Amino acid sequence: MKFTLSWLQDHLETNHSVEQLADTLNAIGLEVEGIENAAEKLKSFRIAKVLTAAPHPQADKLQVLTVDAGDGPLQVVCGAPNARAGLVGVFGAPGAVVPSNGMVLKVAAIRGVESNGMMCSVRELELGEEHDGIIELPADAPIGQVYASWAKLDDPVFDIAITPNRQDCMGVRGIARDLAAAGAGTLKPLNIPQIVDNFPCSTEIRTDDAEGCPAFYGRIIRGVTNGPSPEWIQNRLKAVGQRPISALVDITNYVMFDHGRPSHAYDLAQLSGAVVARRATDGETATALNGKDYTLTSTMTVIADDNGVHDIAGIMGGEHSGVSDATTDVLLEVAYFDPERIARTGQALLLTSDARARFERGVDPAFLDNALALITGLIQSICGGEASEVVHAGQPPVSPKIIAYDTGLCARLGGVDVEPAEQKAILERLGFGVASDWNVTVPTWRRDVDGPADLVEEVVRIVGLDKVVSVALPRAEGVAKPTATPAQKQERKVRRTAAARGLNEAITWSFLSETQAAAFGGSSWTLSNPISEDLKVMRPSMLPGLLSAAQRNADRGADGIRLFEIGRRYLADAERATVGIVLAGERSARGWADGKAQAFDAFDAKAEAIALLEAAGAPVENLQIFGEAGAHYHPGQSGTLRLGPKTVLASFGALHPATAKAFDLSGAVVAAEIYLDAIPAKRGSGFMRPAFTPPPLQAVRRDFAFLVSVDVAGDALLRAVKGADKVAITGARLFDVFTGTGVPEGQKSLAVEVVLQPVDKSFTEDELGVIAAKIVAAAAKAGAVLRG
Known part of the structure; x- marks a missing residue:
């Protein structure tokens, strides 16, 4: 919600500064997101007159102007088609900063001719979208004066965040009421004009949808002259980001921002028969003011006449019945x-x-007649015309809401002891009616207030949340019992390990668009009331949010993106605790000899997954590698880490090119997901390490080279080798893969290092031979032959 200081002062008598008003707004829960003053960025631009204009000797579309901005003639090169001698416009001297692009003006040669600054267009000064030529001011505009001061642009614009419950502050009047209640000034009385009803309303107005449109009021104003709205209305609408259109449209928009009350003006000549609020029929269409066609359903309320739908009620008017310059x-x-x-x-x-x-959000249901009078009065004063009597169709929900209130709740619930008299004064300044028995009548514009706790909130926020004293919760003596659950401890350990490995934690939305979810198989959870279409379904994977974050970082020049997030996936049967990892771009060189950075690959994702699985307490020494990581991974560069064929603990690999394209990512992108809920729970000491017992004797290492078919996974061979003698063999690793000379076609050579650990006495050569024979036999069962 935006408004200017002068606009606020129409409703609030105050001597507070802009900074004091901002502080008060923040204190009462109306967060100030920004304050802008056009005069600040335009202070270097002055009113100037073009004395002469001559063609540029080297360019047909440029002119060489002589400009006077109060300090004598200056030569300026200009390309605007409307530049001419005698024109009065806005001039930026060397040193001024152009608001639209941040360019600092300086003396420069343009096609061989010196130029000292520039004559400016509306768009360049961020005063609108017009850019076909430079600004043209009245001939009597004072030469040399700062343009912003002359144009009365020295009017700070407040931009405040309105929470969904504060519908009363969607208009300047409601904000002024809150500020007055907080002691920032006095609320001025509202002047409702008395409109003379000159004739009966000749158009039937009714509501046939009492549920969707309980009240529908209207009147005819005939004999109006539509055209540009007054400058003061245009300036205020521009200040809050609205484009002035015509007097009739601008007046309705102005009252909407002034009082939070939308309305609509129809061209009576474009209507036929009765104007009715009714439900649409399924398949009925409407062309809105934005020029788009919308297909409606019977759950929607529309405004229609005998020819069909004109408005999508409460949202946007229709194109063909809108007012124009020809409207009377x-x-x-x-x-x-x-x-x-x-x-x-x-x-x-x-x-x-x-x-x-x-x-x-809910507009004030009791403000219909007053709003109609305010808008009618503005139309008559600006556009002329005479008004008909008002037609009242239906009845708005204005039954009073009364709450029995106990003033002691302010201290018990809010933590602030406020005298009853002060509580009464605050509530009355906010528009509440307070009876002697503390039955409080809620004003019609406060739809969000339902019970005594809401009244406490109103009192406390006006008194000041800084008055709420911080009180520590009672703490029992002695050492506190641990409160973290095993799952929380597990996530904490994983988080610290990921950070120690150089990953950066991200926190992304649990909601996604349907398009993003489709790239990961779609979502089983659809929100019935989403914030937006981009946040419509619950995430089926941790990766979409991380990929979007990676894309944003890449767009800003990051070249080595390492992100992780701990959260929940939302599957059809349950929520699943998951760790997501995304690595994008380039990692640093593997060693001093590499000499340059290298792209991330699937092995980087695998290494991170195994490290975090180990931190989470998974038995990583028993992990097996399988395929079937998912369609969002590259089929030849991905896999899963499992305990047995069915228990999947993690998936990893390079992202499928189609998935990377869906998230606008280029280059190397690898990812992994660790399924914390699938890790077997530890018994006993949990994450505590067992006591370290060094082996009494030195281990023996033996290397074996096996020939296997090229389609045999090295992991299968390692499992077979480890199982050959589970007492003596404490480790095995694959350290070489070779194909080529000496290896038959269709086969590969896998070199395995086996660690043998003696317990009470060293191995003899005979014993080592027996173990070696067991290893060769076990490998043979896996399809491997000892290489000669």
């Missing part, structure tokens, strides 16, 4: 729409608007 008679509509209906319709149509943002 208008039908002005002010309605109350069901907030839930508006929210669901907007989500279904993927259609957002300022009106929807207010209606789905």
Whole structure:
């Protein structure tokens, strides 16, 4: 929600500075996200007059101007088609910074002709989108004066974040009320004009959808002259990011931002028969003001006449019944729409608007007549015309909400002891009615207040959350009992290990778009009320969020991305604790002899997965490597780590090119997922290491070379070797793979180092021979032959 200081001062009598107002807004829960003042960035731009204009000697589309900005003539090269002698515009001297692109103006030669600064367009000064020529000011504009001061742009713009429950602060009036309640000024009385009803309303207005549109008010204003709105309205709308269109449209937009009350003006000549709020029929279509066609369903409320749908109620008006410069008679509509209906319709149509943002939060149902009078008064004062009587169709939900309140709750729930008289004063300044028996009547604009706890919140935030004293929870004497669960300890160990290995922790959304989830097999969990279409389903994998984070980092120049995240996957049967890892770009050189960085590969992902599995307590010495890592991995550069053929502890590998493309990633991208819930639980001491007992005798190492078929996995051979003698053999590793001279075609040579550990006496040569024979025999069962 944006508003200017002068706009706020229309409703609030205050002598607070901009900084004081910002501090107060933050203190009462209306977070200030930014304050901008156009005058600050335009302080170096002055009003100047073009004295002469001559063609550039070296360029047909350029002119050489003589410009006076109050300090005497300066030569300026300009390419604007409207530049001419006698024009008064806005000039930036050397040293000024152009707001639109940050360029610092300086004396420069343009096609051989010296230029001292520039004459500016609307877009260059970020005052609009016009850029066909330089700004043209009235001939009597004071030469040499700072443009921002003359144009009255010295009006700070506040940008505040409105939480979904504060629908009353979606208008400047509500913000002023909150500030007044907090002592930042006095709320000015609201002046509602008295409109003379000159004739009966000739158009039937009714609501046939009492659930979606409980109240539908309207009147005709005939004899209006539509055109540009006054400069003060245009300036305020521009300041809050709105594009002025015409007086009639600008007035309705102005009242929407002023009071949080959307409305709509129809060109009466484009309507036929009764104007009705009703439910759409399935398949009915509407062309909205954005020029797009929308297919409607019977769950949606529309505004229609005898010819069909005109508006998607509460969200956007129709294209063909909107007002234009030729409009002379208008039908002005002010309605109350069901907030839930508006929210669901907007989500279904993927259609957002300022009106929807207010209606789905819940506008003040008691402000329909006053809003109609305010808008009518502005139209008559700016566009002329005479008004009909008001037609009231339906009844808004204005039954009073009364809450029995105990002033002692403020101390018990809020932690602040506030005198009852002060609590009463605060609530009344916020618009609540407080009876002598402390039955509190909630104002119609506070849909979010339902019970006594809400009243405590109102009092505490106005008094100041900084007044809430920090009180430590009681602590029992002695050593506190451990509270972390085994799963929490496991995640803590994994997190520390990942960080120690140089991975950076990321925290991403648990929600994804359906497109991102589809790249990982789709999601079984769809949100019924998503924040947006990009956050519609629960993640089936940890990798989509990490890949999006990697893409953002890569776009900003990162070349060695190492990310991990511990979280939950959401599968059809349950949530699963998972660690995700993404490595993208280049890692540092493997050693001093490599001389340059190398791209990540599947073995890097495998190494990280094994290290984190070991930290999580998995028996990594028993892991087996299989394929079938998933369609999102490269089929020839990926695998799974398992305990036996069925228990999958992790998947790893290079990302499939199609998956990388879906996330706009290029270059080497590898990933891994560790399934913490699949790791067998440890008994006894948990993560404590067993006592170290050094072997009494030195180990013996023996190397074997085996010939196997090229399609035999080295892991299968290692498992066979380790099983040959489980007492004597304490380790085995593959250290060489060879094909070529001396190796038959279709086979490969695998060299294995076997570690033999004696226990109570050293091995004799005979004993070593027996063990070697067992190893060769076990390898033969796996399809391996000892190489001669």
